[in-house]
Amino acid sequence: xxxxxxxxxxxxxxxxxxxxxxxxxxxxxxxxxxxxxxxxxxxxxxxxxxxxxxxxxxxxxxxxxxxxxxxxxxxxxxxxxxxxxxxxxxxxxxxxxxxxxxxxxxxxxxxxxxxxxxxxxxxxxxxxxxxxxxxxxxxxxxxxxxxxxxxxxxxxxxxxxxxxxxxxxxxxxxxxxxxxxxxxxxxxxxxxxxxxxxxxxxxxxxxxxxxxxxxxxxxxxxxxxxxxxxxxxxxxxxxxxxxxxxxxxxxxxxxxxxxxxxxxxxxxxxxxxxxxxxxxxxxxxxxxxxxxxxxxxxxxxxxxxxxxxxxxxxxxxxxxxxxxxxxxxxxxxxxxxxxxxxxxxxxxxxxxxxxxxxxxxxxxxxxxxxxxxxxxxxx
Numbered sequence: 001x002x003x004x005x006x007x008x009x010x011x012x013x014x015x016x017x018x019x020x021x022x023x024x025x026x027x028x029x030x031x032x033x034x035x036x037x038x039x040x041x042x043x044x045x046x047x048x049x050x051x052x053x054x055x056x057x058x059x060x061x062x063x064x065x066x067x068x069x070x071x072x073x074x075x076x077x078x079x080x081x082x083x084x085x086x087x088x089x090x091x092x093x094x095x096x097x098x099x100x101x102x103x104x105x106x107x108x109x110x111x112x113x114x115x116x117x118x119x120x121x122x123x124x125x126x127x128x129x130x131x132x133x134x135x136x137x138x139x140x141x142x143x144x145x146x147x148x149x150x151x152x153x154x155x156x157x158x159x160x161x162x163x164x165x166x167x168x169x170x171x172x173x174x175x176x177x178x179x180x181x182x183x184x185x186x187x188x189x190x191x192x193x194x195x196x197x198x199x200x201x202x203x204x205x206x207x208x209x210x211x212x213x214x215x216x217x218x219x220x221x222x223x224x225x226x227x228x229x230x231x232x233x234x235x236x237x238x239x240x241x242x243x244x245x246x247x248x249x250x251x252x253x254x255x256x257x258x259x260x261x262x263x264x265x266x267x268x269x270x271x272x273x274x275x276x277x278x279x280x281x282x283x284x285x286x287x288x289x290x291x292x293x294x295x296x297x298x299x300x301x302x303x304x305x306x307x308x309x310x311x312x313x314x315x316x317x318x319x320x321x322x323x324x325x326x327x328x329x330x331x332x333x334x335x336x337x338x339x340x341x342x343x344x345x346x347x348x349x350x351x352x353x354x355x356x357x358x359x360x361x362x363x364x365x366x367x368x369x370x371x372x373x374x375x376x377x378x379x
Contacts (some may be wrong), residue, residue, distance in 0.1 A: 009174065011045035015040060048073070050066060053065060075188050219356040225357075230289075252344050253352040290329075314329075
């Protein structure tokens with residue numbers, strides 16, 4: 001087992017602690033399937049910060065890819081997000097993946113695809129001294145052609161592959177960083193101004209306290225809601241490390257609304273600033289990073305990465321105790337009028353009316369709301 005708190009890979013630091021969650025995920029075949037995800041933080045290079053996610057599916061396949069929580073070069077994001085994933089198969093408790101190198105596409109500018117590499121080309125392709133030794137130090141067992149490893153007689157028998165114990169979640173993450181991210185970072189340096197073209201997805205940012213005070217002078221309404229906790233609900237009599245249904249339906253209602261909205265977590269019903277440090281106590285790591293991953297992944301599993309990345313920002317306000325006890329601000333942009341209204345975990349549509357969230361009572365009421373919403377968003 002890996003004992004280090006972090007692994008240094010070139011200029012990057014991979015934190016070996018990870019956030020684990022069960023849920024429904026999209027497989028490499030674009031099928032919805034039950035699985036377990038492991039999210040790792042990679043940072044340290046030029047203040048870049050990425051989340052790398054390993055998903056192990058119930059059919060014994062797995063994949064590693066870039067998650068939506070990202071601060072770094074646009075070039076890297078456009079090539080790695082939902083692309084160049086590391087596909088993994090498992091047989092007799094041994095996992096394996098092909099080792100391929102990103103190379104420039106002949107058809108699209110600055111777009112890279114994964115290509116075959118020989119064993120002799122490993123070090124030069126991935127710009128890492130003694131790649132095999134490095135990968136073995138983090139749990140990789142064998143590196144050779146698929147013909148040698150598995151008696152593969154197909155047209156892919158000459159492809160290089162790596163194997164590791166299926167219980168080892170570090171090996172595939174390190175393999176992804178070395179064979180996907182590191183080569184692309186070297187390519188980045190050859191593109192003028194590309195390293196300075198930085199994008200930010202999945203906000204993890206401090207928001208000005210003046211903004212919080214300006215929100216708190218207002219009463220709760222259709223685009224502003226206060227909640228004291230993300231995980232505890234007096235009404236539902238629930239507590240723990242899961243987002244309450246109360247929070248979930250408020251977010252759903254605001255997404256189905258007609259104006260930008262804010263859901264403030266850590267604010268009392270009287271507008272007092274409580275913070276969310278009590279929520280942290282229900283988490284394994286009891287910190288903001290773990291909290292953000294937990295909340296964000298909940299809504300990704302519910303709504304999909306597209307809506308979460310495009311329509312939901314999760315930031316925090318400093319109320320005097322910094323990141324140890326912030327007020328969370330979930331700012332929400334309504335989905336376009338030509339999208340289907342989003343639903344909660346039970347498949348129900350919710351809408352905001354004044355300072356409440358409710359379900360349409362009849363089909364006619366639902367259709368009327370859709371028509372009014374279309375008019376409002378088109379104006």
